[in-house]
Amino acid sequence: MNNSYDVIVIGLGIMGAAALWRVAPKCARVLGVDAFGPSHCYGSSQGASRIFRRAYWEGEKYLQLLNQADLLWNELEDVTERRLLYRTGGVFIGAKSSRVVAGSIKTAKHGKIDHEVWMASDARKRMPAFNLQDEMLAVYEPGAYAISASEARLWMLNEAVRCGAITEFGNHVLKLENHGTAIRVTTKNGRIYFAGSVIVTVGPWVTNNLMPEFKSFLEPRQVPIYWFKPKVGADKLFSHEQFPVFLYEREDSSLLYGVPSIVSNELGVKIGFHNRQQNSISPSWKSAPVQDMYKNEISSIIQSILPKLDPIPTQAKNCFYTMTRDESFLIGISKEFKSTYFASACSGHGFKFAPAIGDALANMAIAQKPNCSLLAFSADRFNSSL
Structure with a gap:
């Protein structure tokens, strides 16, 4: 039949x-x-980009899948003969006891994943785009990359x-x-x-x-994503050759992620909250505009931690997370x-x-x-x- x-x-x-x-x-x-x-x-x-990392703060139970995914992402790039993976490295920033720092180090050690731990002073030298507080640490995973999604x-x-x-x-x-x-x-x-x-x-x-x-x-949730352009003269700091994919855990446990622009039609660095600014919503084919209060909140944070980005997003869109408990x-x-x-x-x-x-x-x-x-x-x- x-x-x-x-x-x-x-x-x-x-x-x-x-x-x-x-x-x-x-x-x-x-x-x-x-x-x-x-x-x-x-x-x-x-969207144009996603993060791949194996020093996974979320836990060691994901390692087997991550290792297999890494092999297959590379296989896809090889078989298509297209550049799909951008080797930016990844940096995971927070207080020493934060989930992102402690969890990333634990998983990296367990999985024998190449990584370095930087004090804030070292991180500022290596990543001048970031404004880090002295008490913060950065876990650097050289094998992390951005995917042309x-x-x-x-x-x-x-x-x-x-x-x-x-x-x-x-x-x-x-x-x-x-x-x-x-x-x-x-x-x-x-x-x-x-x-x-x-x-x-x-x-x-x-x-x-x-x-x-x-x-x-x-539970489907609506989650905003933002794009920010470098200020005049700062473009090189945020190029995918210089600027790693990142996670940044703040004192209130809110978690930011970011990806440099890797394709010509993406308007700057993509940044969003992973665990904040979420609204439960029924899935729809119409995209609602991002609320102004959310834009104002992230603009204030960008001004603080990435001062060489224009804090006003060039674009803001909503996407879906489908969450389990x-x-x-x-x-x-x-x-x-x-x-x-x-x-x-x-x-x-x-x-x-x-x-x-x-x-x-x-x-x-x-x-x-x-x-x-x-x-x-x-x-x-x-x-x-x-």
Whole structure:
């Protein structure tokens, strides 16, 4: 039957694109479906850049996935013969006891990840763009880098199509149903497909119709991102050759992240809060403007810690985080549908893991063992706490 596939991937953001890329060479018939166009700016995969780091303050449980993701990001760059990774290094700044500093050092030591710890005076010499207080420390990871995010996602899709995958854009999936040994997939335009396995990676829309079993576990949030231009004469300080990707934990535990501009159409240094300025919201296809009070708050902070940036953002946009209660990932197999695998949510820090998570989902979809353990990210951890 022309409407039968070995694997259907629903949602082609970065997780779905990675899954499609990894599963396409392993199956005869693979389909990827997305509600929007190939380069849409909705959901959580939009934008020109993301951070990759392995000295992960969030914990050692992520190391196996990070190591696998690092290998696959480099594989993608090699196979496409395109520059997708910018070797900026990464610096993680905070008080000695802060989560970012203490956690990054702990994970780096455990994973034998190359790193240095700088006192504030040394950090100021090495990174003159930053204004650091004397009591702060900086953990430097030379192997950290910036990912050309939108381009990397499109190249994953290109590689999947080159390997035989079919993609269908502009048609979202309304429902899944068990159908004998297969899964029946019904779309908005009336098309019906059947699959031996399904991979669901639709971000904040996962609980709308497809997998309501996760509704109590997930909370979509609207989160602003900003871009700042260097002041006159300071451009070189913020070039990707000079300015590392960074995390900066303030005294109140609010956490900033930043990425230098790595593509010509990105208007300056991208900076945002990871754990602040978030509003719970239902996922929508319309982007609300960023509130003025949020712009004023981050402008004041930029003026203090990065005084050679113009504190007025050149651009501000909202994106989605799909959060779990413990701010970790939700990855596994559905208990309601046969052979249906999912990855959502990623709680605002999942992009860097996409090749490894996509590879794991691809392996599970063809009844192979994933290369990385996913037990720590199972939904069962929430059921056991009820």
